[in-house]
Amino acid sequence: MPYDFQPSWLNEELTTYKNTVERFLDTEMVPYDEESRQRGHVGHDIWRRAGQLGILCTDIPIEYGGGGGDFRHEAILYEAMGHRGLTGMSPSVHSIVAHYFLNHGTEEQKQHYLPKLAQGELVGAIAMSEPDAGSDLRGIRTKATSNGKHFTLNGSKTFITNGYLAELVLVFAKMDTPEDNGKFSVFIIETKKHQGYSVGNRLKKIGLKAQDTSELFFDNINLSNREILGETPGRGLYQLMADLPYERLLIADMAMGAMEGAYQLTVEYVRNRTVFGEPLINKQNTRFVLANMVATLKVARAFVDDCINKILTGSLDTETASAAKLWLAQQQNLLIDDCVQLHGGYGFMDEYLIGRMFSDARVQRIYGGTDEIMKEIISRKL
Numbered sequence: 001m002p003y004d005f006q007p008s009w010l011n012e013e014l015t016t017y018k019n020t021v022e023r024f025l026d027t028e029m030v031p032y033d034e035e036s037r038q039r040g041h042v043g044h045d046i047w048r049r050a051g052q053l054g055i056l057c058t059d060i061p062i063e064y065g066g067g068g069g070d071f072r073h074e075a076i077l078y079e080a081m082g083h084r085g086l087t088g089m090s091p092s093v094h095s096i097v098a099h100y101f102l103n104h105g106t107e108e109q110k111q112h113y114l115p116k117l118a119q120g121e122l123v124g125a126i127a128m129s130e131p132d133a134g135s136d137l138r139g140i141r142t143k144a145t146s147n148g149k150h151f152t153l154n155g156s157k158t159f160i161t162n163g164y165l166a167e168l169v170l171v172f173a174k175m176d177t178p179e180d181n182g183k184f185s186v187f188i189i190e191t192k193k194h195q196g197y198s199v200g201n202r203l204k205k206i207g208l209k210a211q212d213t214s215e216l217f218f219d220n221i222n223l224s225n226r227e228i229l230g231e232t233p234g235r236g237l238y239q240l241m242a243d244l245p246y247e248r249l250l251i252a253d254m255a256m257g258a259m260e261g262a263y264q265l266t267v268e269y270v271r272n273r274t275v276f277g278e279p280l281i282n283k284q285n286t287r288f289v290l291a292n293m294v295a296t297l298k299v300a301r302a303f304v305d306d307c308i309n310k311i312l313t314g315s316l317d318t319e320t321a322s323a324a325k326l327w328l329a330q331q332q333n334l335l336i337d338d339c340v341q342l343h344g345g346y347g348f349m350d351e352y353l354i355g356r357m358f359s360d361a362r363v364q365r366i367y368g369g370t371d372e373i374m375k376e377i378i379s380r381k382l
């Protein structure tokens with residue numbers, strides 16, 4: 001029996017759901033991936049379709065229109081996308097937006113936005129980073145002033161995932177008001193409702209070519225108190241910190257899926273590639289490199305599954321989630337580099353999935369908090 005690295009938590013119900021997800025990806029995403037890469041985004045239709053199939057916001061309670069599942073349902077989607085090297089759509093960022101509403105929104109905000117996110121009617125994005133502030137979010141310049149009746153938002157954001165297609169953006173801004181001066185709030189922006197909202201360039205990247213990563217601009221956008229997450233200004237930093245373990249585990253899990261996919265692709269390739277009159281897999285170096293990958297995948301699976309079990313019981317702490325994000329993203333890059341090497345020149349070709357997986361992997365060590373920020377967090381408890 002070949003190695004398969006199945007999650008330890010996969011049961012019958014989850015396997016049925018996994019089959020639905022895989023069918024969707026294989027029939028409705030994989031065939032159009034090259035088209036999306038050329039265009040620089042996946043388009044709205046695929047979001048609506050994923051919503052119809054119940055693939056979005058699977059861990060949001062049913063009463064808010066979600067799937068009523070848990071992190072394992074989310075993980076099935078990210079891992080299946082990772083196996084296939086599908087990075088155009090970012091359901092993980094979409095889920096993060098949903099969790100901000102679930103954990104910090106008022107009842108009215110939850111009732112209003114969560115069903116729309118789950119249906120894929122509104123594509124979600126989260127806008128924190130700015131040209132001069134990424135790791136150090138306290139340095140953001142996007143600010144909200146107040147005239148006592150409403151807030152006015154001005155500023156810009158960059159590197160925003162789903163930014164071009166987004167219809168619902170959570171914007172992290174600094175308050176410039178007498179009551180909350182210098183504090184932060186998360187503003188809810190329905191993009192089509194505000195004239196002062198605009199999307200800049202879809203950024204040209206060295207990977208994630210089908211993923212729309214954009215600049216966003218806010219020019220005198222008037223917002224009411226109801227358009228602040230939780231309707232309490234000044235709570236933004238707390239809201240941001242509260243969801244970090246969830247966000248970091250998502251990225252670690254995406255790394256898990258990508259590593260498994262890259263390993264499988266490579267095993268298949270070296271079985272079929274002939275060198276010096278025999279299959280490449282017969283060379284001791286090839287088998288040893290693959291054996292190392294098996295060891296990495298087994299350790300990675302045990303670590304990710306442990307984190308998933310912890311998040312299910314509410315016991316995943318920020319340090320452990322940061323360690324998972326740090327290590328899995330690093331391993332993803334190392335392992336896929338070895339996969340490229342075993343593919344020889346073909347590994348460097350854009351038309352080969354392994355080459356694309358290599359370019360896509362790099363950013364995993366940057367977004368969602370860089371390696372260095374993860375190390376800062378982990379080392380706080382030394």
Ligand SMILES: Cc1cc2nc3c(=O)[nH]c(=O)nc-3n(C[C@H](O)[C@H](O)[C@H](O)COP(=O)(O)OP(=O)(O)OC[C@H]3O[C@@H](n4cnc5c(N)ncnc54)[C@H](O)[C@@H]3O)c2cc1C
Binds near residue numbers: 131158
């Ligand atoms: C494809 C992509 C998608 C993204 N999606 C989103 C999104 O949806 N929403 C969003 O808000 N942002 C998003 N980002 C932004 C991302 O989160 C930031 O790029 C990241 O947090 C790093 O910030 P920065 O680019 O400003 O780098 P900087 O913060 O300037 O960091 C530069 C270097 O300095 C290091 N550094 C910084 N602080 C320290 C420190 N204290 N000690 C040691 N070293 C340090 C960093 O680790 C890094 O190596 C995305 C980025 C990319 C590339």
